[in-house]
Amino acid sequence: MKIFSAHQIYQADKSTIQKEQIKSEELMERAATQLFEWMHSRLRGTQVNVKLFCGIGNNGGDGMVLARKLHKHDYSIKVYVVNYSEKRSEDFLLNLERLKDSKVWPDFINEESDLPEISPNDIIVDAIFGIGLNRAPDDWVGNLIEHINDSRAFTLSVDVPSGLPVDSCHWKPSYVIRASYVLSFQLPKLVFFLPETGVYVNQWEILDIGLDQEFIAKTETDYELIGRPEVLPLYRPRLKFSHKGTYGHAVIIGGSYGKIGAVQLASNACLSVGSGLVTAFVPKCGYDSLQTAVPEVMVLTGSRERSISEIAIPFKASVVGIGMGMGMEDDTVSAFGSFLKECTKPMVIDADGLNILSQNPQMLNDVPELSVLTPHPKELERLIGYWTSDFEKLEKAKAFAAKHNLVVVIKGAHTITIYNGKGYVNTTGNPGMATAGSGDVLTGMITGLMAQGYSSVKSAIFGVYLHGLAGDLGVSSIGYEALKASLIIENIGNAYSELFRQPEIEQKEKPNG
Ligand SMILES: NC(=O)C1=CN([C@@H]2O[C@H](COP(=O)(O)OP(=O)(O)OC[C@H]3O[C@@H](n4cnc5c(N)ncnc54)[C@H](OP(=O)(O)O)[C@@H]3O)[C@@H](O)[C@H]2O)[C@@H](O)CC1
Ligand SMILES: Nc1ncnc2c1ncn2[C@@H]1O[C@H](COP(=O)(O)OP(=O)(O)O)[C@@H](O)[C@H]1O
Numbered sequence: 001m002k003i004f005s006a007h008q009i010y011q012a013d014k015s016t017i018q019k020e021q022i023k024s025e026e027l028m029e030r031a032a033t034q035l036f037e038w039m040h041s042r043l044r045g046t047q048v049n050v051k052l053f054c055g056i057g058n059n060g061g062d063g064m065v066l067a068r069k070l071h072k073h074d075y076s077i078k079v080y081v082v083n084y085s086e087k088r089s090e091d092f093l094l095n096l097e098r099l100k101d102s103k104v105w106p107d108f109i110n111e112e113s114d115l116p117e118i119s120p121n122d123i124i125v126d127a128i129f130g131i132g133l134n135r136a137p138d139d140w141v142g143n144l145i146e147h148i149n150d151s152r153a154f155t156l157s158v159d160v161p162s163g164l165p166v167d168s169c170h171w172k173p174s175y176v177i178r179a180s181y182v183l184s185f186q187l188p189k190l191v192f193f194l195p196e197t198g199v200y201v202n203q204w205e206i207l208d209i210g211l212d213q214e215f216i217a218k219t220e221t222d223y224e225l226i227g228r229p230e231v232l233p234l235y236r237p238r239l240k241f242s243h244k245g246t247y248g249h250a251v252i253i254g255g256s257y258g259k260i261g262a263v264q265l266a267s268n269a270c271l272s273v274g275s276g277l278v279t280a281f282v283p284k285c286g287y288d289s290l291q292t293a294v295p296e297v298m299v300l301t302g303s304r305e306r307s308i309s310e311i312a313i314p315f316k317a318s319v320v321g322i323g324m325g326m327g328m329e330d331d332t333v334s335a336f337g338s339f340l341k342e343c344t345k346p347m348v349i350d351a352d353g354l355n356i357l358s359q360n361p362q363m364l365n366d367v368p369e370l371s372v373l374t375p376h377p378k379e380l381e382r383l384i385g386y387w388t389s390d391f392e393k394l395e396k397a398k399a400f401a402a403k404h405n406l407v408v409v410i411k412g413a414h415t416i417t418i419y420n421g422k423g424y425v426n427t428t429g430n431p432g433m434a435t436a437g438s439g440d441v442l443t444g445m446i447t448g449l450m451a452q453g454y455s456s457v458k459s460a461i462f463g464v465y466l467h468g469l470a471g472d473l474g475v476s477s478i479g480y481e482a483l484k485a486s487l488i489i490e491n492i493g494n495a496y497s498e499l500f501r502q503p504e505i506e507q508k509e510k511p512n513g
């Protein structure tokens with residue numbers, strides 16, 4: 001699913017209004033009808049106090065329409081207009097009048113007003129700011145937002161949590177609504193998936209307000225949300241008359257004394273995702289444990305006992321995954337540097353491979369184009385330097401990836417794969433995966449997909465998705481805390497099956513059982 005910028009959403013609005021020959025107020029009515037139906041189907045007339053906090057722009061206008069509809073259906077409502085500017089939008093004003101016509105009289109809150117009482121049992125509708133936020137709220141509006149957050153009442157945010165920037169702009173973290181639920185119009189917003197801003201969004205859902213599909217389809221976006229519909233077409237079926245040679249020979253290089261497990265996890269994952277053959281290259285100390293733990297994996301060793309001091313692969317590997325648990329001994333660094341000079345095919349670089357690159361940036365020139373780098377945030381910072389916001393981080397990562405023609409996988413709760421100026425935002429995975437070795441598993445999986453002939457960027461996008469899905473399936477049987485990286489590997493097969501699982505057909509209720 002595409003992720004639009006605020007500017008693109010406004011354009012989609014315009015295009016819809018032009019094409020359907022409707023007024024903007026009708027689009028607002030449509031959006032608010034969706035909001036109302038969502039609430040009504042859940043509340044079913046329950047008598048709770050709904051307190052609507054509405055700004056004076058179109059986000060507030062949505063709130064006005066929703067208030068009118070709730071009132072018409074006899075809900076107990078109280079409307080507050082957060083009067084942060086004299087520049088009210090036309091559709092807000094129109095719907096304020098319509099609300100008054102239905103005999104609802106909002107309270108106007110301004111800088112001098114007392115903060116309204118909110119009980120934890122109230123339901124708050126947050127329609128103060130939407131995608132139009134372009135600076136941090138004034139302190140008095142911020143105090144109101146803090147007051148709403150402190151109330152612990154269920155807070156339903158319209159379109160976006162108020163105070164949250166949709167695109168890069170000044171904002172203040174304490175002046176953002178902590179939404180229990182966000183009903184966002186038509187398309188997801190990038191900030192829902194970034195670590196700094198995503199924390200304000202507990203759960204979100206898209207409401208289809210019928211924006212111009214043709215416009216959406218033809219608009220190029222900087223970001224795309226990757227779910228099942230996006231990854232299914234990437235899958236390459238196994239062929240009946242294929243053999244192990246068809247699916248490539250991957251080599252996993254890494255490990256040092258005490259960190260051989262990283263290579264074991266990566267090679268096992270590489271095999272489990274479907275690589276035809278897998279060879280691990282480790283220092284001598286890794287030989288016995290690897291051969292015992294994963295008999296399907298072949299093992300080559302260097303000449304040293306505890307670390308890698310030279311890398312020699314006596315055959316043509318389809319792809320190499322390198323760096324996990326490798327350490328940064330001087331000899332290892334020079335072995336890595338010389339190996340890069342020999343390589344021409346795209347590879348996957350993780351962990352100490354990335355750290356070596358950060359300390360020796362000249363080596364970046366020898367990294368084969370279209371290689372996949374899989375940094376966690378700390379490794380990314382070492383590579384691209386410090387950033388002051390997630391927006392800046394993404395821009396820097398894009399520039400870095402473009403400069404070296406690489407695929408950069410920014411790992412996190414929503415891993416983002418950067419390639420060719422675009423970011424692919426993953427939707428699978430869970431906090432149970434914040435555990436030792438889960439990154440090694442990911443590197444193995446991406447390497448294993450490349451071995452089978454998937455392109456670098458497709459391997460990264462597909463691998464990240466499958467890895468998260470395997471983690472989700474693992475967690476469903478064991479819970480977050482107990483999930484271990486090896487269980488992610490055990491669930492790779494289930495993750496493939498899950499991709500193709502048909503949604504269960506609803507059982508029709510039979511009379512008398
Ligand atoms: N297609 C869709 O998705 C549809 C979207 N719709 C709805 O429209 C919403 C967007 O509405 P919007 O453009 O009027 O902006 P909104 O967020 O209400 O802000 C209002 C104004 O506040 C101002 N301002 C900004 N920051 C400020 C600050 N810190 N402190 C004080 N003032 C500040 C700024 O004006 P400025 O003062 O900069 O001139 C801004 O214009 C969208 O989220 C959705 O709910 C639906 O109705 C229909 C279909
Ligand atoms: N909270 C989370 N939600 C979803 N996925 C997560 C979360 N935390 C970590 N992960 C995933 O787990 C992996 C961790 O990688 P990394 O930090 O390199 O681990 P390690 O170095 O121990 O192998 C990444 O793929 C990351 O996306």
Ligand SMILES: [K+]
Nearest residue numbers: 126129160162
């Ligand atoms: K809002």
